[in-house]
Amino acid sequence: MPTVNDTDVREFQDWIFRFRPATVVPSRLLVLLHGLTGDENSMWVFAHKLPAKVAVLAPRGNYAASEGGYTWLKIRPKTRRLPVMDDLHPSAAALIKFVDDWSDAAGVSAKQIDLIGFSQGAALSYTLALLFPERIRALAALSGFIPKGAEELLARRSLAGKPVFVAHGRQDDMIPVELARKSVALLEGSGALVTYCESDSGHKVSVDCFSQMSDIFG
Numbered sequence: 001m002p003t004v005n006d007t008d009v010r011e012f013q014d015w016i017f018r019f020r021p022a023t024v025v026p027s028r029l030l031v032l033l034h035g036l037t038g039d040e041n042s043m044w045v046f047a048h049k050l051p052a053k054v055a056v057l058a059p060r061g062n063y064a065a066s067e068g069g070y071t072w073l074k075i076r077p078k079t080r081r082l083p084v085m086d087d088l089h090p091s092a093a094a095l096i097k098f099v100d101d102w103s104d105a106a107g108v109s110a111k112q113i114d115l116i117g118f119s120q121g122a123a124l125s126y127t128l129a130l131l132f133p134e135r136i137r138a139l140a141a142l143s144g145f146i147p148k149g150a151e152e153l154l155a156r157r158s159l160a161g162k163p164v165f166v167a168h169g170r171q172d173d174m175i176p177v178e179l180a181r182k183s184v185a186l187l188e189g190s191g192a193l194v195t196y197c198e199s200d201s202g203h204k205v206s207v208d209c210f211s212q213m214s215d216i217f218g
Contacts, residue, residue: 009040012102015059016040019106020047022055026109028137030217031099032058035119035143037069046116049210050217055108059098062091072124082175083120085149088127095124096132114217115139119175119203123147126183133158140165140213142205143172145179146186160191165216167209169201 010017018040022028030050032043040060047056061070072091073083103110114137117125122144129136130153141164146154164187168180177198187194195216199206205213 012105013098015098015102017057017059017102018044018047019058020056021108023052027053027055028112028114029055029057029099029103029108029110030114030116031095032056033072033115033117033121033124034058034061034070035117035121036071037065037067038118038121039070042069043116043118043121049214054114054217057099059095062094072120082145082179083123083147085127085130085147085153088124088147089131091124092127092131095128096135111135112137116142116213116217117144118142118205119144126150129159129162129164130154133162136162138163138165138216140167140216141180141183142167142209142213143169143175143180143203144183145175146183150186154186154190157191159187162192163195163216164192165195165197165213167197167199167205167213169199169203169206171200171202174203 034042040058043058061072063071065071073087074090099110115125122141125139126146129139130150166184168177170177184194184196197209197212199209
């Protein structure tokens with residue numbers, strides 16, 4: 001069983017992750033989801049800037065990526081297309097089960113969680129929020145996109161009233177900024193409470209956007 005008194009890399013069932021406990025009980029649990037070729041350390045810079053009253057969990061993707069690191073996709077698309085909802089659904093379901101099993105064993109409250117996802121992790125965050133809206137309190141999608149196939153779920157307005165932070169760089173050469181703008185329009189149409197930060201940066205989060213995101217999860 002993992003312990004919860006430090007931020008060392010831990011293992012539970014088949015999952016590798018980092019965890020930082022909160023300084024108060026009960027606390028909110030925030031899950032960090034890395035992008036393609038990332039791991040449990042990739043998003044940990046965010047943990048250092050989040051308030052100590054928030055518990056932070058950073059799992060490693062389920063599958064090894066051919067480029068190195070890890071991915072949330074069991075089967076990579078044969079073309080270079082971006083993943084769609086069906087590609088991400090297995091990892092979304094597995095991640096919720098992991099959070100439930102681990103939080104029960106560790107005594108951490110996870111009835112509702114917050115999400116911060118980067119790139120592919122942002123697409124997974126959207127997928128989680130749409131498949132399990134009752135479990136997600138708020139999310140941040142950084143340099144990401146709403147995967148295709150989400151339209152029917154968005155139409156159900158299950159994200160209505162939920163805080164969603166979206167950040168994207170106009171110079172992003174991996175995921176075009178137009179996809180972020182489209183995502184914002186879809187989210188607003190579904191009733192989500194969207195904060196959008198667009199910066200003159202590449203495939204990363206600018207200092208200004210990070211500051212705005214911290215206000216939501218503080």
